Amino acid sequence: MTTSSVRHGGKVLVECLENQGVRRVFCVPGESYLSALDGLYDSDVDTIICRHEGGAAMMAEAHAKATGEAGVAFVTRGPGATNASSGVHVAFQDSTPMVLFIGQVASDQRDREAFQEVDYRAMFGPLAKWVGEVDRTDRLPEYISHAFHVAQSGRPGPVILALPEDILSADTNAMPVPVAVLPSGRAAxxxxxxxxxxxxxxxxxxxxxxxxxxxxxxxxxxxxxxxxxxxxxxxxxxxxxxxxxxxxxxxxxxxxxxxxxxxxxxxxxxxxxxxxxxxxxxxxxxxxxxxxxxxxxxxxxxxxxxxxxxxxxxxxxxxxxxxxxxxxxxxxxxxxxxxxxxxxxxxxxxxxxxxQKPVETPGDLKMEQVITHLNEVLEDDAILTNGAGNYSAWLHRYYRYRSWRTQLAPTSGSMGYGLPAAIAAKLEYPDRDVICLAGDGCFQMVSQEFGTAMQYGANVIVLVSNNGMYGTIRMHQQKRYPKRPSGTHLVNPDFAAFAESYGGFGATVNNQAEFVSALARARAANRPSILDLKVSPTALSPRALLETID
Structure with a gap:
């Protein structure tokens, strides 16, 4: 899209995104970038409104993983940016191309500790490939072009671009720059x-x-x-x-x-x-x-x-x-x-x-059997996502990935990644099974994003491994301080009822036969689903068992 007419910076920014091939952005709205939201209003860019900035950033990162394109997220200044930093850290350690746009205080208020003001160069310096702040409206195309080149070149990674609200709302006739031209990356x-x-x-x-x-x-x-x-x-x-x-x-x-x-x-x-x-x-x-x-x-x-x-x-x-x-x-x-x-x-x-041969663990519902069943019934292109926690050890050990980008998981080890990643994947590939595996603690860090799945018809299936504790930390406690659990017990909601409260499908699963039936019903439900898997707290991992809970 090219034009020489006078428009505000928010519209120019969106034109630049369209030139870079951006099809979808994830955001939590904020008054500091109202002009960008206005630019998105009549564009062809799909705008996904999230519940938390961390979820928005993780969705953008997962979108990039799933598509090979740079992921894009918008958040507001101060708390919005700090909330999004968890997703930036994932993108950095996972070498994922992402551009995070942050609303910023007006340029004439900088360095006064204005409302929600943060120095983003200092804050994100160790977490991003490059951090910039636009200083003139007519330079928006230059900054955005540079951001997409840096994010996608060499070792890919996240780029932060701060947008002072007065610069974003000012008028300009600047022309958007064509799509980034990347080096081949080939060796001699x-x-x-x-x-x-x-x-x-x-x-x-x-x-x-x-x-x-x-x-x-x-x-x-x-x-x-x-x-x-x-x-x-x-x-x-x-x-x-x-x-x-x-x-x-x-x-x-x-x-x-x-x-x-x-x-x-x-x-x-x-x-x-x-x-x-x-x-x-x-x-x-x-x-x-x-x-x-x-x-x-x-x-x-x-x-x-x-x-x-x-x-x-x-x-x-x-x-x-x-x-x-x-x-x-x-x-x-x-x-x-x-x-x-x-x-x-x-x-x-x-x-x-x-x-790969399953080792039996305690309980009526066994994670090794859950993963074995997924291997048997899912198509080769099914996408599985997860965050961090011992529940993922069964997935890593027993699931066989058959196709490219069917595993979306953070090498940074971030909890809460699975659900946002699943939503991003399902939006991109609505006809494929997208299964999120999460622990009860992991899921509750981002459970509000189930509302995002409902809003946009992202019919993901969430398998919550519910053992009533932060199992990974409990395992380490058992090794180092046996029979002295501290800070790891969880009181959980009824996860099936939680899904139903949003209008989704929910089921509580106590054994393998119930899981087989519940998964089949979730796949046929045509709406976002949560299966509450009641697993034994003594099965800490495929190899670590807890004899007693004290």
């Missing part, structure tokens, strides 16, 4: 050759995938390369949908609650290709699977951000490239005839298959 062919040579010379090679800027085509290329070379592939924390888990070279997730056999395999590998992953704390089991700063394994680190390479681990070979594009380059250069499977590869896959 010499880098591809060097990586192939190191992998071919290895006896026990291993690929660990993760990070941002992947795509469905990149995941398929990764599968082709792994099949051609016979190299096992492990997924870094919450990146399990990068490769079809049925692929013969997929060997499991390298994250929290890792398969002990896989952990030993990472330690015994002689060459590791870290493809996009930062090799952070969760993926390295607290920096123990690879010992910093020089690991015993020869490390090839491919990452889009040169400052990430060598931050913790000194690599044997470093490549600055977009990991997804590099996977395509590897696939194109791989041998045309697949190599026979080695015992290193087949043993790794056998370890994964053994780890």
């Amino acid at each position: 062919e010499s880098d591809v050759t060097s990586v192939l040579e190191m992998l071919q010379e290895a006896e026990r090679p291993l690929i660990i995938v993760g990070g941002g800027a992947w795509s469905e085509s990149a995941g398929l290329a990764l599968g082709e390369f792994a099949k051609a070379t016979g190299i096992p592939v492990g997924a870094s924390f919450r990146c399990q949908d990068y490769l079809d888990n049925r692929h013969p070279c997929y060997i499991g997730d390298i994250g929290i609650g890792i398969n002990p056999a896989l952990a030993e395999r990472v330690k015994s590998a002689d060459v590791i290709l870290a493809l996009g992953t930062r090799l952070g704390e969760m993926t390295t089991s607290g920096y123990t699977l690879l010992t910093p700063p020089v690991a015993s394994q020869q490390l090839i680190h491919v990452h889009a951000d040169p400052s990430e390479i060598g931050r913790v681990y000194r690599p044997k070979l470093a490549v600055v490239a977009n990991a997804g594009e590099f996977a395509k380059q590897l696939a194109a250069a791989a041998p045309s005839t697949a190599l026979p499977a080695s015992s290193w590869m087949s043993d790794a896959r056998n370890d994964f298959d053994t780890w």
